Structures are given as structure tokens and as C-alpha cells.
Amino acid sequence: MNQDDLKRLVGEAALDFVRPDSVIGVGTGSTVNCFIEALIKSGMRIEAAVSSSEATTSLLQAGGIEVIDLNQTGGLDIYIDGADEFDAHRRLIKGGGAALTREKIVAAASRKFVCIADQSKQVGVLGAFPLPIEVIPLARSLVARKLVGLGGQPEWREGVVTDNGNWILDVHNMDLVDPVGMEKAINNLAGVVTCGLFALRPADLVLMSTESGVQQL
Ligand code: 5RP
Numbered sequence: 001m002n003q004d005d006l007k008r009l010v011g012e013a014a015l016d017f018v019r020p021d022s023v024i025g026v027g028t029g030s031t032v033n034c035f036i037e038a039l040i041k042s043g044m045r046i047e048a049a050v051s052s053s054e055a056t057t058s059l060l061q062a063g064g065i066e067v068i069d070l071n072q073t074g075g076l077d078i079y080i081d082g083a084d085e086f087d088a089h090r091r092l093i094k095g096g097g098a099a100l101t102r103e104k105i106v107a108a109a110s111r112k113f114v115c116i117a118d119q120s121k122q123v124g125v126l127g128a129f130p131l132p133i134e135v136i137p138l139a140r141s142l143v144a145r146k147l148v149g150l151g152g153q154p155e156w157r158e159g160v161v162t163d164n165g166n167w168i169l170d171v172h173n174m175d176l177v178d179p180v181g182m183e184k185a186i187n188n189l190a191g192v193v194t195c196g197l198f199a200l201r202p203a204d205l206v207l208m209s210t211e212s213g214v215q216q217l
Pocket of ligand 1 (some may be wrong): 027028029030031067081082083084093094095096098100105106137
């Protein structure tokens with residue numbers, strides 16, 4: 001099986017966690033796209049979805065699924081999203097697709113966060129994947145200098161503008177042995193919208209696809 005097959009497998013497995021006629025939160029990325037495809041194919045009726053990006057909104061709407069604003073609904077039963085990395089405590093790095101801020105908001109509004117990922121995303125310690133950080137454009141250099149002070153090597157993802165009109169810094173070589181502490185420290189920097197660490201609010205369940213099937217972690 002190649003990585004695309006593993007993404008499809010775990011995208012389909014996530015369907016088992018969706019309650020018919022509920023309002024669900026939907027993340028962003030190629031693994032989530034497999035989930036959306038499986039959801040549409042299944043014909044399961046859901047009341048509506050809260051989306052974490054313009055790209056996901058387009059896909060959902062093209063498949064006939066109503067997308068509503070988070071302000072129109074209360075807490076969500078479930079949020080389904082991918083990750084760039086996850087550890088044994090279900091803490092994540094996200095934001096490879098630049099949708100981290102809306103993803104963090106929808107995750108915070110959800111009672112259960114199911115992360116879907118193939119086995120290549122599993123790590124012992126987070127941080128091999130450069131940590132994405134959404135910044136207010138005016139503060140890019142200021143935040144970059146502060147990140148160097150925290151031990152990282154930030155790189156501007158030039159040309160990328162988030163759905164919120166902001167920019168992304170990808171930080172290499174951050175020491176993330178204390179992901180909760182680092183998430184708080186980075187989120188406290190003036191000019192940071194949010195960082196791609198999901199440690200304060202980790203996933204509740206990781207569905208990991210492997211050659212021999214989908215495991216629940
Ligand atoms: C987008 C994300 C994605 O969940 C993450 O990048 C994984 O993407 P993919 O499923 O394409 O590997 O955080 O901001």
C-alpha cells in the first residue's frame with residue numbers, strides 16, 4: 001500500500017465515528033479529503049458541517065453538504081482532522097496546509113477530536129516536521145527574532161496567505177520535549193495568531209492506518 005492508499009483507508013475508517021444527522025467539524029488536508037469523499041459516497045445524512053478552511057468548505061459544498069458558521073451552532077460532537085505529526089500522548093503538529101488557526105478553533109469547540117493519519121506521521125518526540133506558526137504580517141520579523149530566542153530557525157512560507165489574511169513561519173529545529181510549555185510560550189508572543197502545536201488540546205483519539213489495518217491510539 002502506498003501513502004495515498006493509507007490515507008484513503010483511514011479516511012473511510014473515520015466514518016464509523018460520525019453520528020447520522022449530527023453537525024460535525026471537518027479539518028483540512030489530503031487525508032481529510034479522503035474522509036469527505038468517503039462521507040459523500042456513503043450517502044449518510046448529516047445535518048451540517050463546520051469547516052476549518054475555504055478548501056474544505058468548497059469540497060463539502062460540492063458534495064451537497066451544508067456548511068455552517070461556528071457562531072450558528074453550539075459545541076460540536078466530533079471534529080475530524082489530520083496531522084503532520086502525532087506522539088504517544090496524541091499531541092500534534094498541524095498547519096502543513098496553513099489552516100491551523102481555524103483548525104484549533106474548531107477542535108476547541110468539539111467534545112471529541114478524532115485525528116486521522118497514516119503511520120508515517122507517528123513520532124517519538126514532536127519536531128522533525130517544521131512547526132507552522134500563523135503570524136500577523138506586520139509582526140513577521142519581530143516574531144521570527146523571538147522564535148530564534150526560543151531556539152528555533154524560522155523560515156517564512158513566502159507567497160502563502162492564510163484564509164485569515166495572515167502569513168506562516170515554519171520553525172525548524174525547535175526543542176519540543178515540553179510541547180505544552182512551548183505552545184503557551186509561542187502563543188504568548190505579540191503578533192502570533194496561533195502555533196501549530198496541539199498539546200493543550202490534543203486529539204482524543206488517533207486513527208492510524210498501517211499496512212495491516214487501522215489502529216486506534
Ligand atoms: C492543515 C493540516 C493538515 O491536517 C496536515 O497538514 C496534514 O495534511 P495531510 O492530510 O495532507 O497530510 O494541519 O493545516
